[in-house]
Amino acid sequence: MEKKSLDTMEKNAIIVGAGLVGSLWAVYLSKAGYKVTIYERRRDIRKAEISAGKSINLALSERGWKALKKVGVEKEIEEIAIPMTGRIMHDVEGNETYQPYGKEGQAIFSVSRAGINAKMMDIAETAGNAQIHYNKKCIDVDLEAGIVYLEDAVTGERTSDKADVIFGADGAFSAVRYNGMQKLDRFNYSQNYIADGYRELLLPANEDGSYKLDKNALHIWPRGRFMLIALANEDGSFTCTLFMPFEGENSFEKLTSDEAVINFFKTTFPDFYEMHPDLIGSWQSHPLSSLAIIRCYPWTSGKVALMGDAAHATVPFYGQGMNAGFEDCTVMGDLMEKHNENWTEIFEAYQNLRKPDGDAVQDLSVHNYYVMRDYVADPKFLLQKKIEKRFSELYPDVWIPLYSQVSFTSIRYSEALAAGKKQDNIMKEVMDRPDIEEMWDSKEVEESILAALQ
Amino acid sequence: MEKKSLDTMEKNAIIVGAGLVGSLWAVYLSKAGYKVTIYERRRDIRKAEISAGKSINLALSERGWKALKKVGVEKEIEEIAIPMTGRIMHDVEGNETYQPYGKEGQAIFSVSRAGINAKMMDIAETAGNAQIHYNKKCIDVDLEAGIVYLEDAVTGERTSDKADVIFGADGAFSAVRYNGMQKLDRFNYSQNYIADGYRELLLPANEDGSYKLDKNALHIWPRGRFMLIALANEDGSFTCTLFMPFEGENSFEKLTSDEAVINFFKTTFPDFYEMHPDLIGSWQSHPLSSLAIIRCYPWTSGKVALMGDAAHATVPFYGQGMNAGFEDCTVMGDLMEKHNENWTEIFEAYQNLRKPDGDAVQDLSVHNYYVMRDYVADPKFLLQKKIEKRFSELYPDVWIPLYSQVSFTSIRYSEALAAGKKQDNIMKEVMDRPDIEEMWDSKEVEESILAALQ
Numbered sequence: 022m023e024k025k026s027l028d029t030m031e032k033n034a035i036i037v038g039a040g041l042v043g044s045l046w047a048v049y050l051s052k053a054g055y056k057v058t059i060y061e062r063r064r065d066i067r068k069a070e071i072s073a074g075k076s077i078n079l080a081l082s083e084r085g086w087k088a089l090k091k092v093g094v095e096k097e098i099e100e101i102a103i104p105m106t107g108r109i110m111h112d113v114e115g116n117e118t119y120q121p122y123g124k125e126g127q128a129i130f131s132v133s134r135a136g137i138n139a140k141m142m143d144i145a146e147t148a149g150n151a152q153i154h155y156n157k158k159c160i161d162v163d164l165e166a167g168i169v170y171l172e173d174a175v176t177g178e179r180t181s182d183k184a185d186v187i188f189g190a191d192g193a194f195s196a197v198r199y200n201g202m203q204k205l206d207r208f209n210y211s212q213n214y215i216a217d218g219y220r221e222l223l224l225p226a227n228e229d230g231s232y233k234l235d236k237n238a239l240h241i242w243p244r245g246r247f248m249l250i251a252l253a254n255e256d257g258s259f260t261c262t263l264f265m266p267f268e269g270e271n272s273f274e275k276l277t278s279d280e281a282v283i284n285f286f287k288t289t290f291p292d293f294y295e296m297h298p299d300l301i302g303s304w305q306s307h308p309l310s311s312l313a314i315i316r317c318y319p320w321t322s323g324k325v326a327l328m329g330d331a332a333h334a335t336v337p338f339y340g341q342g343m344n345a346g347f348e349d350c351t352v353m354g355d356l357m358e359k360h361n362e363n364w365t366e367i368f369e370a371y372q373n374l375r376k377p378d379g380d381a382v383q384d385l386s387v388h389n390y391y392v393m394r395d396y397v398a399d400p401k402f403l404l405q406k407k408i409e410k411r412f413s414e415l416y417p418d419v420w421i422p423l424y425s426q427v428s429f430t431s432i433r434y435s436e437a438l439a440a441g442k443k444q445d446n447i448m449k450e451v452m453d454r455p456d457i458e459e460m461w462d463s464k465e466v467e468e469s470i471l472a473a474l475q
Numbered sequence: 476m477e478k479k480s481l482d483t484m485e486k487n488a489i490i491v492g493a494g495l496v497g498s499l500w501a502v503y504l505s506k507a508g509y510k511v512t513i514y515e516r517r518r519d520i521r522k523a524e525i526s527a528g529k530s531i532n533l534a535l536s537e538r539g540w541k542a543l544k545k546v547g548v549e550k551e552i553e554e555i556a557i558p559m560t561g562r563i564m565h566d567v568e569g570n571e572t573y574q575p576y577g578k579e580g581q582a583i584f585s586v587s588r589a590g591i592n593a594k595m596m597d598i599a600e601t602a603g604n605a606q607i608h609y610n611k612k613c614i615d616v617d618l619e620a621g622i623v624y625l626e627d628a629v630t631g632e633r634t635s636d637k638a639d640v641i642f643g644a645d646g647a648f649s650a651v652r653y654n655g656m657q658k659l660d661r662f663n664y665s666q667n668y669i670a671d672g673y674r675e676l677l678l679p680a681n682e683d684g685s686y687k688l689d690k691n692a693l694h695i696w697p698r699g700r701f702m703l704i705a706l707a708n709e710d711g712s713f714t715c716t717l718f719m720p721f722e723g724e725n726s727f728e729k730l731t732s733d734e735a736v737i738n739f740f741k742t743t744f745p746d747f748y749e750m751h752p753d754l755i756g757s758w759q760s761h762p763l764s765s766l767a768i769i770r771c772y773p774w775t776s777g778k779v780a781l782m783g784d785a786a787h788a789t790v791p792f793y794g795q796g797m798n799a800g801f802e803d804c805t806v807m808g809d810l811m812e813k814h815n816e817n818w819t820e821i822f823e824a825y826q827n828l829r830k831p832d833g834d835a836v837q838d839l840s841v842h843n844y845y846v847m848r849d850y851v852a853d854p855k856f857l858l859q860k861k862i863e864k865r866f867s868e869l870y871p872d873v874w875i876p877l878y879s880q881v882s883f884t885s886i887r888y889s890e891a892l893a894a895g896k897k898q899d900n901i902m903k904e905v906m907d908r909p910d911i912e913e914m915w916d917s918k919e920v921e922e923s924i925l926a927a928l929q
Contacts, residue, residue, distance in 0.1 A: 206668075206765050207668040207721075207765045207767075208666070208668070209666065209667050209668055210664070210665065210666050211664065211665030211666070211667070212662070212663065212664050212665070213663050213665070214660075214661040214662075214663055267661075311660050311661050313661075
């Protein structure tokens, strides 16, 4: 057992998990006067080699920036973030199509997971005054008493620690959730794996260090039931990811020999194949991984709350996992002020308010997989988005495209999802006009949308 | 480690769980030539006092009987089963309405959980030649090697056992699923608690041993958002269960004092209140319990398969939990013959065939809660069921009412569910006729149903 200061004026908080959300939340708590202790299962990743393999690049957008700015730590992240102003789609013939994400000047930002995680740990220690203990596996939680039980991964030593309030920011396979919440009667839980897995491929920089593709776009090779994507890294390389079913016609189970892999890339992604100096080496150095949606409820009990992936892990297709987790900090921070640090009230309000948004960001993420792997290859879909963009520029008060609501505003995910469904119904009628390709930028189409909005 | 016979001709099977399904499945395996060992977490319930509290009575129906008959063990269960030919609804004024479940001579059968479980254990030992080891908690499973790891609840001793094939028939909170399947990558799992809980009340026999209510019916006090039910026991008593939300207007959280309980029963179930000699004593002697739907997939991996509640635990409102579990034995038994004991093939076929039926019986169970607590108090619903019954008697080849498909046939649950939805759509139109109350048994109505079926 560790000994604690008896200073009764000191407010203590424990965060389990020194990942992105745990690190940021430490800063919020510290600024509110809490002494923050973080327990992290892994060793200090800043001292280890950068881990590769399961690191799809992250896309930082408005909600994430807002949460960072609130506690003044956005500058350090800006240094490692590469703006992406739109998507570039690559077809089988090597043709490229560009689709802007939002208005002039709007972008989402590519960051490597390892890079931002190291930065966030620095921030937790400096701006957050947090003490991070590594190799500490959470093996039990007393929700009511506010105690975490830990086991050192190196020495095997068992300790415990107690705090006024505890946060499980320990990811999709949260030990706080598993050892604490999961034991509650009436705890709702689901883990649903999608039929598709992913495999990472690093596309290195040119020999002179330059990029092989436009670094200011997210690259997609949409192929209907599967897709390849690429996001730029700072060093000139691209982190590329192939998403594809585990089983079936075009699937990972078919790509078991080097020959099959080469043949698949040659015929399916010829421009990418030509560009890559060592496809097989890159293919072999990363494992095949799975993707799940994890839902649960309640998110809080006693002195403990779940945040980020521990509460609402999602698939990566909207680039919103990290942003949603960071927004949990904004939401919890606002409630902390509003309820004057009455944690019973804060936790109740947090889960009531935030659960529908956790569900919504998951639904949105699944839907955006269809968009990325399939719809963006359809000229009709791109035309629809062009019409929406035009209309939204003319009537910004009544129409913000769904992608923009999610990526460039802080409109609640649940409201964005509902608005997106409504927009989709309206646009279905508009796109059904036989003359839509000629009339798309006409006053008539404009007015039909306005009328439908009434 | 236990030592095993070296007789290579011997086929061994392990079943985890000496509950209803595990006990019955032992008989099937034994008849197929397997030496069966059962490991049960609890002590021998036949030597303990009959456990009370969380034992809603069970309703044995066609699927259950069929599975028992297949291996010739139905006789012993018949002795403890009380036929219920229909429902009797009790309104607030004390009026009773009778609704038959099926045709003349059709019934479902009330059995006490403790009673049938003890009988089934006898059957496992006699007809199944199974050796049952008690107080053996399954703490790990090697799915590929076919090994279960056990801990003795009394001595703490750890042992393991290996078999050609292993079955997890260990209930909703299955240790085989938790320690084995749950660790698989891409294992889908969900546990969803409904908003309602239940509390058991034993209604004792009259002093002369006679029943206080008709024993050959399932009694329901439907009250919209909640309900009380009663099923007869052999000794003249009734096992009664109050199903109600945990929170809200009429809820368990409101019934925290004896006074509140008395007042609630007096005003809501006056006839039941009058009948009960010791309501508070009965109320206090049983805990409040929760109800969950548990889904997972896959159901099999390596040498291990889940059966019964371990695979598809459901809420009790269709009285199909035990029947579905027993039907798993029929299905697995048929596949064992068909695939000539090739367990890889059997397991693959079992989960492909049976998972949609597990999902369907869960959906049916949730739906029947609305029927029992609400619809059966609606004269219009009862009229609809009367029309369906009449039509079904006239045209038995084209219309079997949903309740009958589920309770009196072995039509796949998934097919029954689909047929039920179709019937419901047809009957919605029929019931919308303004003159339906006068015309319900007319040729015209009959023909409109026939037309809709085309």
